[in-house]
Amino acid sequence: MTAVSGQRSVAAEPALAEPAADEDLQTLFGQSMAVFASLTGPAHLLETANPAFLAIVGEERVRNGVALAELMPELAGQGLIELLNQVYRTGESRTGRDVHVMLGTGPHGREASFDFTYEPRRDADGDVTGILVIGVETTQVKNAQRLMAGHRALLEQIARQAPLAEVLDGMARWIENLAPQEVLVSVLLADPDGGHLRHGAAPSLPDFYNQAIDGIATGEGVGSCGTAAHRRAPVVVTDIATDPFWNDFRDLAERAGVAACWSTPILARDGSLLGTFAMYHRTPRVPRDNDLALTRVFTGTAALAIERHHIEQAKAAAEARAKAAHEELTKAVRAEQKLRAEAEQRATAAADLTARMRAAAAAQAATPHPEHCQLGGAQGCTAPAEIKIADSWGDAAWGCPAHVEEAIINVRSVFIASEELGGLAAYLNR
Incomplete structure (x- = not known):
């Protein structure tokens, strides 16, 4: 359906079906x-x-x-x-x-x-x-030759996964060169929720204009593009100066030097909104059949490019999530390996300290209170023996604060004992 507007914009009769693709090509490539x-x-x-x-x-x-x-x-x-x-x-x-x-x-x-x-x-x-x-x-023959060349180039860009901005900008420039009368092409891209339109491509419109409409809401009466996106149907405004859809944008359009705007929604295969395709004119203009056919052909091409872009974005996002999950799993495995290695190290340390305590306990009968720490291992420890520790088996030893702390952390059932007594008895009778 097409909404055509002069003084106001109205929708075409619902009974009118969109022309088939072959009809559009016949319109564009018709016989001389x-x-x-x-x-x-x-x-x-x-x-x-x-x-x-x-x-x-x-x-x-x-x-x-x-x-x-x-x-x-x-x-x-x-x-x-x-x-x-x-x-x-x-x-x-x-x-x-x-x-x-x-x-x-x-x-x-x-x-x-x-x-x-x-x-x-x-x-x-x-x-x-x-x-x-x-x-x-020969108008249509000339246009057909140029159209086929441009369309082929765009499809090749899409096939080789050229950046979306490059494809849309090239498409806009090609249409502007192809059109027999001056036309300024704009493509806006829909946000994921379809509530706003973002700048896609508009090589011939002023920068201030593109910046002003970047992010406009979709809705009834929001210019040609916002209305077309809201209706999911083409909207043709032939005279911006008198059209109520442009009340909020009329001064902006006048500054940009545009007087007519025909906008068509770009829809995905499932009917969701991808964006809008608009053709601006310097003077008030009524579209002809070949104008509308050209719009439909390139709107379909834009839909293909945008959908391909969304697929690539979704693929890249999925790959990024998979990579992040793999990295997290790798971190978890490494952390588990580290914890296991630390546990093994603690077990080894505990066994070593236990052996030292038993050796110290055996020698304690001859030397009840040694001068130096007994927990230093093979290398020994010259620190004063200040603290006595014992375990549940009755083994006891004297050590310095550093080695005693190490023993308490790494050896199960180790506790500080009284100086007079040793082992479990000292602990129970404290």
Whole structure:
């Protein structure tokens, strides 16, 4: 559905279905039209014309017997009338390839390309009486060639996982170059909750404008893009100066020099909001079928790029979580190994201290209160023997404060005993 707005924005009838992809391609790649017109006299009065010519001029404007310059005033200054004058004056045929012509004026104007042939018409005496104009419109052929090249390049970027900003910026620039009339393309990206839109790409819009709309909320009446995101449907504002959707942004748009904005939501395959694709124009404009078809084609391409980006982001996040979990597991294993090694070291130390205590207890009968610490091991300890310790088995020894503390920490059932008594008896009778 498309919401078209001039004075106000309204939704199209729900019964109207979106055109199929092949219809969009047919619109963009449609067959070239052959036009024919017979002009008479030096003023180039329209005598006869085929339906294709009438369609280009606009059937409501066509009147036989009226000068071509009057029927199509937009041709003034484009060189076509001057060329017709030259053919009529010289009687020589002229041809032109890929001639660019502006058809129509204002919001309904469009630029087209033609291959033209101008043939003089002569009377029985050989005098020029008019001109036959035969032309083939090549606009769609030219656009199709450029579109295919640009679309292929974008798909290649997506396939090689180019950064999303690079893909969207390239897409915007390509469309701006492809469009027959000046257009400024903007892509906004939806937050995960779909409540706000963030800057994605807008290479031709002023920086102050992009910064101002970065983070706008999605909602009814929030410009073209906020409304399109909220409705999940295209919104076409043909005249920003009068549209109520732009009440809060009208001054900003005027500063940026934009007068029309057509916005289309970019949707994922599951229908969730990915962002918006917008085409801005310097003057009020009504979209044509090929404009809307071009929008749909590249909106689909943008959806592909954004979804691919989200998949890569999710994959990277999952890999980061897996890596973090692996690192935590590694830390836990290393911590467990460290604790086990420390436990083994404590067990070894306890066994060693127990052996020292028993050796000291055996010698204690001869030396009840030794001068030096008995717990220093093979290397000995020269510190004074100040504290007596004992265990549950009746073994006792004298040690310095440092070795006594080590024994209490590492040997089970070790306690400080009285100086007179030793072992468990001293502990029980304290």
